[in-house]
Amino acid sequence: MDSIFKALADPARRTLLDSLRAKPGQSLQDLQGQLDMTRFGVMKHLGVLEEAKLIVTHKKGRFKYHYLNALPLQEAIDRWVEPLLQQPAARAVLNLKSQLEGTPKMTKPDFMMQTFIHCTQDALWHALTDPEANAAYNFVSSTCTREGNALIFRTPDDNLMLICTETKLTPKTRIESTFEPHWAGPDVPLETSRFVYIIDPQGDNCLLTLEHYDVPAGQEGVADGWHRTLAGLKTWLETGQAVKFAPLEAEA
Structure with a gap:
């Protein structure tokens, strides 16, 4: 700090x-x-x-x-500011095409994030790949199910929110996945991007790196969603508490 x-x-x-x-x-x-x-x-x-x-x-x-990398700043805010703003149980809302066409072109990421998590490599891998675990810490989704290599997220009113399809797995070390958002509804053209999780075990901790590529115009807000999701992941793994770091307006 x-x-x-x-x-x-x-x-x-x-x-x-x-x-x-x-x-x-x-x-x-x-x-x-x-x-x-x-x-x-x-x-x-x-x-x-x-x-x-x-x-x-x-x-x-x-x-x-x-x-x-805004995650360390978020952790500082969580330590001192957030307890004054809200109750602990309800926290505020802090191309598949490439997969089908072949190996995606390795461009530089649109954004990256890193955070240290006090957990084992096995626990972090499980949290990133298990559907029930994903539902526990995702900032807005209430359910997550797996169909083959796809994780399917739904909102509390059972609307389809997001599909993440794993395209390449290096066990316990790296996950490459597509990012297919559905929250805008069926009338909005679907534009996918892709992201990578990288797990680096360091003693009793793990350094988790997120890289997100090919974010379409108009979807820049996904970075804020990642901040909230990774904060929930860290809290869940370190405390066992399922805390939803969702937007304040979502509580209204």
């Missing part, structure tokens, strides 16, 4: 975070032009932010792309 506040104390680092929030996946060259300092100076600031887990990076060829 100290490293988070140290990182946020510098205005240059806050400028970098603001820039990555507005435009995820920028390179060092992209970011350097936004600050009146040397390349080395920008690299030092990025190093502090990466050490605090406020940014995560994706390397592709000679380039390294940077992404805002």
Whole structure:
């Protein structure tokens, strides 16, 4: 927690975070032009932010792309702010085409997130692949069922919300899946994207990385949904409590 506040104390680092929030996946060259300092100076600031887990990076060829990782900030908010705002049991709302055509083109992610979870590798794998577990921590879904390699999520009123179809599994380490949203209803054209879970066991903990690719225009809000889902996953694995980090308006 100290490293988070140290990182946020510098205005240059806050400028970098603001820039990555507005435009995820920028390179060092992209970011350097936004600050009146040397390349080395920008690299030092990025190093502090990466050490605090406020940014995560994706390397592709000679380039390294940077992404805002808001989960540590959410955890700080959860620690002090959220208990003052609401009751514990009801928390606020904090291309299949590629699969069919062959191996998807490996572009850089549209956004990335990382969080440490105090659990075993087996427990995290189970939580990510088991339908009942998914229903326990997904921020809005009330049920989740499995049909083959597809996880099907439904809302409390039994409307189809989301289908995630696993396309490649590396047991206990990596899950590649399509992301097929249905919450807009049958009259809205269906546009799928894809995401990857990466599990890195580290002693008694696991580092979970999420990468989401090919997010269609108009679906940028899925990043907020991931923040809420991963917060629910972490809480569920570490405390055993099924907490729905759903939007405040969802309680009305």
